[in-house]
Amino acid sequence: MSNAEIVVHIVDDEDSVRSSLAFLLDAAGYAVRTHASAGEFLKIAEGVGNGCLVTDLRMPDIDGIELLKRLNALSAMLPTIMVTGHGDVQMAVEAMKNGAMDFIEKPFSKETILESIGRAVDRAGANYRAEQNRTRVVEALALLSDRERQVLAGVLRGLPNKVIAFDLGISPRTVEGYRATVMAKMQARTLAELVRMTMDAGVDSTAIAT
Structure with a gap:
């Protein structure tokens, strides 16, 4: 506008x-x-x-x-x-x-x-x-699966893939796949853009995973 x-x-x-x-x-x-x-x-x-x-x-x-x-x-x-x-x-x-x-x-x-x-x-x-x-961010979040939301919450907390994988009981490669899907659904070109758009929207990482 x-x-x-x-x-x-x-x-x-x-x-x-x-x-x-x-x-x-x-x-x-x-x-x-x-x-x-x-x-x-x-x-x-x-x-x-x-x-x-x-x-x-x-x-x-x-x-x-x-x-x-x-x-x-x-x-x-x-x-x-x-x-x-x-x-x-x-x-x-x-x-x-x-x-x-x-x-x-x-x-x-x-x-x-x-x-x-x-x-x-x-x-x-x-x-x-x-x-x-x-x-727009809230609507995009609604399209994520529960697992994708959990991975996104870990990313927003600054956790590396290995830690996210350990916490969720899945492999780091699987986490990478979820991250790629999350970025596509959120229309974020880079990890920095993904973090910035959620922060600008006032989205809390704890609330995402619940």
Whole structure:
């Protein structure tokens, strides 16, 4: 997924602010979706896997900080820019603690907001690619037999073939065969690539073998 496919979600209760920011971002080539309240955005938040968020701090009912807390509770946090016309250091710290990557006070220049959104979009793209990789690795692991998973677990622990063979009660040559099959199913060209893709996906060697 390219950064051009990342959607920038704008949450602000003021129509004029939403419209002007959406116009600016659209002119800069970003895909944009606006929301009149935090509650409105929360209705679709769990389905947003390819976006970043620009939200006002002070809004009726659910403010920006509470929005971040609820997104974290839903495991639906996005790269977020908090904007406000009434900012202070304490609010900025609270926003950062709850996951905001930037805190910008109004009025802000076009350059400031576009630079910040550029960073958020880059992070959103990286997060999306990492999640896609994790999903691909998990799906590939599901194709492995029990013995192949046991061999992979040994490989990820850094064990040589002879040790893996001894632990499993099979020959080193058989272990080599299983390793080759594992690499083919995982679509890894080298052992280093196999180890890296599982580590990047957060796959634990202990969990693989069980």
